[in-house]
Amino acid sequence: MAGTKSRKPTVEIVKRWIKAGYGQGQGSSYKPFMNVRDVPSIGASNMVTSRITGRNHHYLSRQEFKTHLLAEYSRSTLDIREQFALLPWDETQSIAKNLGIRHPHFPGTSTPTVLTTDLVLSFKRPDGIELVAVSVKLTKHLTPRNLEKLLIERVYWNRRGIRWVLATETNIPNVRARNLQFFEAALNDRRGAQSGIDPTHFSRKFEEHHAAHLSFNEIMTKTIQDIGVDIQVGHTLLGRAVWERTSRIDINATPLSHRSAVILTV
Incomplete structure (x- = not known):
């Protein structure tokens, strides 16, 4: 309208x-x-x-x-x-x-x-x-x-x-909501699809580089260098995997940020 x-x-x-x-x-x-x-x-x-x-x-x-x-x-x-x-x-x-x-x-x-x-x-x-x-x-x-x-x-x-x-803020899963918002742009960003890379494959590579002492950005940097894409495409691909439930990132554990640690599900 x-x-x-x-x-x-x-x-x-x-x-x-x-x-x-x-x-x-x-x-x-x-x-x-x-x-x-x-x-x-x-x-x-x-x-x-x-x-x-x-x-x-x-x-x-x-x-x-x-x-x-x-x-x-x-x-x-x-x-x-x-x-x-x-x-x-x-x-x-x-x-x-x-x-x-x-x-x-x-x-x-x-x-x-x-x-x-x-x-x-x-x-x-x-x-x-x-x-x-x-x-x-x-x-x-x-x-x-x-x-x-x-x-x-x-x-x-x-x-x-x-x-x-x-x-209200007291009866919804706020950590999950915040983490979904962290990856919300991936829902409609076409750069991931245009890359020709499967989001699940990218997420597996991200998980291979995971270490408890590394921040999200540090893991992401290693992953995009390994696969050969830029940071925006990498974030989109990982976000798609999260939304498609093929990523092992635990979106219920703790709020994610570019500088935070990342927890994976078992």
Whole structure:
């Protein structure tokens, strides 16, 4: 979508957004209700292309981005939909009224907000597909007012028999998320594929040069000199192996950096 949505919409404008399909659909055709251009930048937004959905995803906070990476890494994930609109629009207004909670409005207007859930995930299960609604918040942002809005979300999803989860920094695997972010660029960097080198082969060479006293960069330097590629291609190839689960780098043990040690699984 070019440009940004109005930040002070009328009811008629919001109805047009809903009619246009924002916050609805699935897979590659899904359009988030809000994207990074629709909100004031606070330096925490992220865009990432998903290998699962094949589209660009828009995240308004680092915590949402981490949660996306964890979903992207899961073998069971079939679809990831961010900023999912809770429709019909009047239902959340009715829920809020029944709960005695003031429904949010677009700032500076009398127009009720279209509430959204940060991520709606589709997982493959033995008995079919499970939907999970995930609201993402840092614990410091769990103010009484935000808890009221989260209660509206929870009731909305409970009505549909869909599991609702509150994801904070205390209940997600943060080390894994950070390490997936360390290799995130490899998801869409074509230089690795253009090199003609198999990522698993590169990872095995990396592991051959591994030593407990060497940093990530020192092991990487030995590996790229051995194979004959530059550092960007090497990092991309190793990242692909991590995402494809053919690397023995333990992404759950300790946070990785260019200067950190590397732990391998047995």
